[in-house]
Structures are given as C-alpha cells and as structure tokens.
Amino acid sequence: MSKIKILDELLSNMIAAGEVVERPMGVVKELVENSIDANAGRIEIRLINGGLDYIEITDDGCGMDKRDATAAFSRHATSKISEVNDLWQIRTMGFRGEALPSIASVSKVTLLTNDGSDSTLVRVEYGNVVEAKPFGAPEGTTIRVEGLFYKTPARLKHLKSANVELNLILELISKMALSHPEISFELSNDGQIRIQTNGSGSLQETIMAIYGVGVAKKCIAVDFEDYDFKVSGYIVHPAITRATRQYINSFINGRIIKSYQIQKAIIEGYKGYMMSNRYPIAIINIEIDYKLVDVNVHPSKWEIRISKERQLYKLITNGINETLKREMTPSDLLIDNLTKPQQAVVHKEKELLEEIDLFSYQRQPILGSIQEEISGYMEAEQTHRFTYLAQLHGKYILASDEENLYIIDQHAAQERCMFEEIQNQIMEKKVVTQHLLLPLVIEVNPAIVNQLDLINEQLDCIKLNFEQFSMNSIVTREVPYFFEQIDEMHFVQHLINEILEDKQMSRIDIRKEKIASLACHSSVRFNQYLSIEESKTLLERISKCKQPFNCPHGRPTMIVISEKDLIKEFKRA
Numbered sequence: 001m002s003k004i005k006i007l008d009e010l011l012s013n014m015i016a017a018g019e020v021v022e023r024p025m026g027v028v029k030e031l032v033e034n035s036i037d038a039n040a041g042r043i044e045i046r047l048i049n050g051g052l053d054y055i056e057i058t059d060d061g062c063g064m065d066k067r068d069a070t071a072a073f074s075r076h077a078t079s080k081i082s083e084v085n086d087l088w089q090i091r092t093m094g095f096r097g098e099a100l101p102s103i104a105s106v107s108k109v110t111l112l113t114n115d116g117s118d119s120t121l122v123r124v125e126y127g128n129v130v131e132a133k134p135f136g137a138p139e140g141t142t143i144r145v146e147g148l149f150y151k152t153p154a155r156l157k158h159l160k161s162a163n164v165e166l167n168l169i170l171e172l173i174s175k176m177a178l179s180h181p182e183i184s185f186e187l188s189n190d191g192q193i194r195i196q197t198n199g200s201g202s203l204q205e206t207i208m209a210i211y212g213v214g215v216a217k218k219c220i221a222v223d224f225e226d227y228d229f230k231v232s233g234y235i236v237h238p239a240i241t242r243a244t245r246q247y248i249n250s251f252i253n254g255r256i257i258k259s260y261q262i263q264k265a266i267i268e269g270y271k272g273y274m275m276s277n278r279y280p281i282a283i284i285n286i287e288i289d290y291k292l293v294d295v296n297v298h299p300s301k302w303e304i305r306i307s308k309e310r311q312l313y314k315l316i317t318n319g320i321n322e323t324l325k326r327e328m329t330p331s332d333l334l335i336d337n338l339t340k341p342q343q344a345v346v347h348k349e350k351e352l353l354e355e356i357d358l359f360s361y362q363r364q365p366i367l368g369s370i371q372e373e374i375s376g377y378m379e380a381e382q383t384h385r386f387t388y389l390a391q392l393h394g395k396y397i398l399a400s401d402e403e404n405l406y407i408i409d410q411h412a413a414q415e416r417c418m419f420e421e422i423q424n425q426i427m428e429k430k431v432v433t434q435h436l437l438l439p440l441v442i443e444v445n446p447a448i449v450n451q452l453d454l455i456n457e458q459l460d461c462i463k464l465n466f467e468q469f470s471m472n473s474i475v476t477r478e479v480p481y482f483f484e485q486i487d488e489m490h491f492v493q494h495l496i497n498e499i500l501e502d503k504q505m506s507r508i509d510i511r512k513e514k515i516a517s518l519a520c521h522s523s524v525r526f527n528q529y530l531s532i533e534e535s536k537t538l539l540e541r542i543s544k545c546k547q548p549f550n551c552p553h554g555r556p557t558m559i560v561i562s563e564k565d566l567i568k569e570f571k572r573a
C-alpha cells in the first residue's frame with residue numbers, strides 16, 4: 001500500500017513556521033520586512049512582555065485590497081515574484097510567500113489594512129480564517145499577533161524569558177533601523193519606548209539614535225567600489241571598541257546579513273588599529289547587482305550566497321584599511337601601544353572619550369572625610385619603608401632603604417597600587433563611595449538598558465547601581481571613590497561588556513580581578529608629573545602591596561640595586 005500523502009495546508013504551514021518563525025524575533029523580522037516591502041516610511045513595533053504575549057506592527061505602506069487581505073494568508077501567496085526568472089533578481093525582502101500563513105498557523109493574527117480604496121479586517125486563529133469584513137482603518141497595515149505558539153507546546157517550551165526575547169528583538173530592530181535610515185522606526189515594550197529613529201535618511205543620525213552620540217561623532221565615512229561591488233557606510237574610530245562582534249553590521253542590498261566572512265573582512269581592515277580581542281563598530285552597506293546574489297538559501301534569509309565573494313572580502317578589508325590610514329592622524333597610529341595596555345593609549349582614549357562626552361557635566365563630589373578614611377584604611381599593615389631620594393625624568397622615583405637603591409617606574413607602581421587597593425576594597429567589602437551633585441550618565445545600546453538587573457547584580461560589589469536614563473543611556477548618582485582616578489565612561493562601558501560576555505563574572509574572585517584590571521586600564525592619573533609629596537605617598541602605597549615588584553600586566557615596577565651590586569660595579573670587592 002502506498003504510504004506517501006500530500007500534507008494538508010495547515011500542517012505544511014506549521015512545518016514552515018518551525019523554520020521561519022522560531023520565536024517572537026522571527027515574527028517581528030518577517031512582519032517588518034513586509035512593511036519595508038510595502039514602501040513604508042514609518043514602522044511602529046509594539047510588544048507586550050518581550051513579544052511573548054503580544055506583537056503589533058503598524059506601517060504606513062501601500063496596504064492591501066480586500067482580496068489580497070485574505071489571500072495573503074494562503075501558502076505561497078506573494079505579490080513579489082511571479083515567474084522563475086524573478087527568483088534570480090530579488091529586490092524585495094520577502095518572496096517566499098510563507099511568512100503570513102506560517103505565523104497565522106501558530107498564533108491568533110488580526111490584520112487591518114487599507115490600500116487607499118478598500119479598508120479590511122481579517123482574523124485568523126491557528127490557521128483558520130474566522131473573520132473577514134470591511135473595517136475602518138488608516139492607510140497602511142497593522143498586524144497583531146497574540147497567543148504565539150500556545151497550540152505548539154514544544155515550541156513554547158523553548159522560548160526564553162521575556163527579557164531574552166526582547167533583547168533579540170531590540171538587536172534586530174537596531175539593525176533594521178541602521179539598514180534603513182529612510183524609514184522611521186519606533187519600538188516599545190510594555191508601553192515604554194525603547195528604540196526610535198527619525199527616518200530622515202541620514203545614516204549618521206540613525207547611528208546616533210541607536211548607539212548614542214558618542215559613537216556617532218566618531219564615525220568615519222567609507223565609500224569604495226570595484227566593478228562588481230559598491231561599499232558605503234560608516235566605520236567607527238578604533239578608539240571606541242566593543243567586546244563582541246555584535247556591533248559589526250553588514251547589509252547587502254538593504255538586507256541584514258549574518259556572514260562570518262564579511263565580519264572577518266571588516267575586522268581585518270582594522271588590523272593594526274585595534275587590540276586583539278576587541279571588536280569595532282561598523283555599519284557597512286554592500287550593493288551588488290541583484291543577479292550576483294542568491295537570497296534563497298536560508299528560510300529566514302539571514303544568509304545569502306554571493307558570486308565572487310573572495311573579491312568582495314578583499315575589497316572590504318583593503319577599503320577599510322585605506323580609509324583608516326587616510327583618516328587617522330600620525331598620533332592615532334599607536335599600534336605598539338594598542339597591543340599593550342600602556343599609558344599612551346590610556347591617555348588617547350581619555351582624550352577621545354572626553355571629547356565625545358556630550359553630557360559633559362561638571363561633577364562636584366560631596367566629600368567629607370573620605371580622603372582620610374581611605375588613607376586610614378591603607379595604614380593597616382606596613383611592610384617596607386622607603387626613603388625618598390629624588391625624581392628622575394619625571395617618570396621614575398629614586399628611593400632607598402638600609403640595603404638597596406630603588407629605581408621605581410612611577411606608572412607601573414601606580415598601576416600595581418591601584419590594582420591591589422581596588423581588589424582589597426572588593427574582597428573586604430570596603431568600597432568607599434561618593435555622592436555626585438550631577439549624575440553620571442553613560443551611553444549604552446538599548447539592549448544593555450534592558451539587562452540592567454543582571455548588570456547591577458554584578459556591579460553591587462563596587463556599590464554601583466544604575467537606573468535607566470533614556471533609551472540608550474543609564475544613570476547613577478553614587479560611584480566608588482576610585483572613580484576620581486579613572487575615566488569612568490571607558491571603565492563602565494568596558495565592564496558592562498565584560499559582564500554580558502563572560503558568564504564567569506559571577507565568581508567574585510574573577511570579578512575582582514577583572515574590575516581592578518579594567519580600572520587600571522581606564523586610569524587617567526598615570527603618567528602625570530608627581531610632586532615630592534605625591535611621590536612619597538606612592539612609595540608608602542607600593543610598600544603595602546602584596547606583589548610590589550610587578551605591575552598587574554607583569555612588567556617590573558622597580559629595579560633594585562643592592563650595596564653588594566654597587567661594590568661589585570665599582571670593583572671594590
């Protein structure tokens with residue numbers, strides 16, 4: 001007996017849904033792509049509970065007539081292609097005619113659409129059209145999705161928390177907005193606006209809305225092409241880096257593409273300008289003849305196939321590298337410094353971050369006896385007493401004790417002291433804080449704002465606690481006292497990246513190591529000329545360190561010359 005059956009439409013839609021709409025983010029992606037294809041100038045995304053309970057997308061696009069409004073829910077119903085040849089030159093986001101029937105097979109969908117003559121409402125519940133009638137609606141289309149996966153428990157079980165789902169959507173819409181600066185995007189969750197772009201067509205303004213003004217001000221335009229490819233967009237100055245590749249955006253003909261190779265080509269372009277294990281921020285648009293790309297490779301269209309791909313990678317790497325070479329001043333070329341955490345870089349970054357800090361506020365600490373408290377705390381145990389002798393070249397301190405002469409590298413010694421002092425404060429839960437008259441505002445991307453609870457939990461050990469300030473900034477009014485000595489923007493942004501990257505940060509010993517080392521790296525005090533009093537204080541501090549002879553990065557802090565060495569050198573022995 002024959003066993004093969006043709007699947008009924010609902011079943012095949014549900015199977016397709018498994019690939020196309022795995023989670024709320026997939027639904028949002030398909031619906032927003034439809035709005036883009038409908039030539040929308042404005043797209044609003046409203047979510048409840050990270051999209052798990054409710055997703056609503058409204059656009060001001062071309063809308064559908066009453067026939068199409070129902071036909072759109074049939075499998076393989078599309079207005080975008082009609083013959084095989086169309087498949088080889090797809091200019092729209094969609095073309096498979098799968099999204100609406102797939103989504104409607106696993107949820108309750110309400111469609112409201114107006115094409116300028118017809119105004120229609122269609123309701124579909126888990127694959128069945130339950131209502132279709134004329135209904136007043138503004139021009140454009142609204143699609144509501146509720147009860148997603150309620151009837152597909154296996155899928156429901158695999159969804160993550162509302163927060164995780166929301167983050168994926170925030171990330172997606174950030175990229176959508178960056179790939180379409182001519183469209184105004186607004187995303188809200190539980191009534192709170194999380195992303196908003198103006199649709200002015202300016203990529204730089206969109207970058208500002210998504211990544212903040214600091215990043216936008218450090219954008220360098222790229223524009224290069226060869227016979228087959230045209231590359232444009234912005235790369236961000238290598239002084240601003242991130243701990244993940246997530247900020248490297250590549251779009252091909254307006255489509256968000258996940259391509260390891262293209263990311264790699266972009267990172268390669270920054271070679272010589274960026275520390276290893278740091279990643280750039282870049283927004284790269286690639287235009288290719290539609291015939292040279294096959295977008296029909298992946299059901300959710302994250303991946304595509306490109307002809308002459310090696311040629312494209314080379315073009316990207318060289319183009320970015322040449323742009324950086326041209327745009328960066330000689331003092332930017334700190335390759336040796338960039339590979340090692342040295343003072344030159346710290347200062348460079350400080351300068352840049354200062355320059356880009358629009359919220360540049362004068363912060364006045366309300367300080368009482370905090371200074372005394374700290375020095376009192378350091379009085380604890382004394383192990384070694386140096387006698388101060390002199391300063392050398394503004395970089396070294398000469399000191400002695402009964403036996404030895406010490407030449408101390410001021411910068412390395414400061415690093416060691418700061419490192420151990422912060423570690424001790426964390427371990428002994430003695431972090432001294434100060435209240436700020438003017439709050440500290442830090443720019444971050446919208447997805448980070450959403451994870452504040454997790455971040456605050458980790459930052460609790462240095463008594464830092466942030467609140468949301470705007471869609472892409474966070475704020476605090478109390479900071480650890482050691483913030484006086486560091487570039488707090490640099491420190492907080494890097495620390496947050498580390499927390500979100502490195503799950504192990506939940507272990508206090510790793511956390512204290514990372515926090516102290518990041519603080520050293522963000523210090524702005526190193527390499528300053530020290531007065532005699534300050535030199536003496538530094539000698540006292542270093543004498544209390546557990547490992548006074550090396551800086552946290554392993555370089556020596558001091559050279560010791562014993563009396564024996566002197567006798568030998570002067571040939572008195």
Ligand code: ADP
Pocket residue numbers: 030034035038059061062063064068072077078079080093094095096097098099100101140141
């Ligand atoms: P595809 O996008 O691959 O064509 P979909 O299932 O996503 O398939 O959509 C089916 C059809 O419904 C589209 O081809 C389009 O004609 C119509 N459609 C869907 N969403 C919209 C919208 N927001 N505005 C106008 N038409 C739409």
Ligand code: MG
Pocket residue numbers: 030033034093094095097099100
């Ligand atoms: Mg579509």
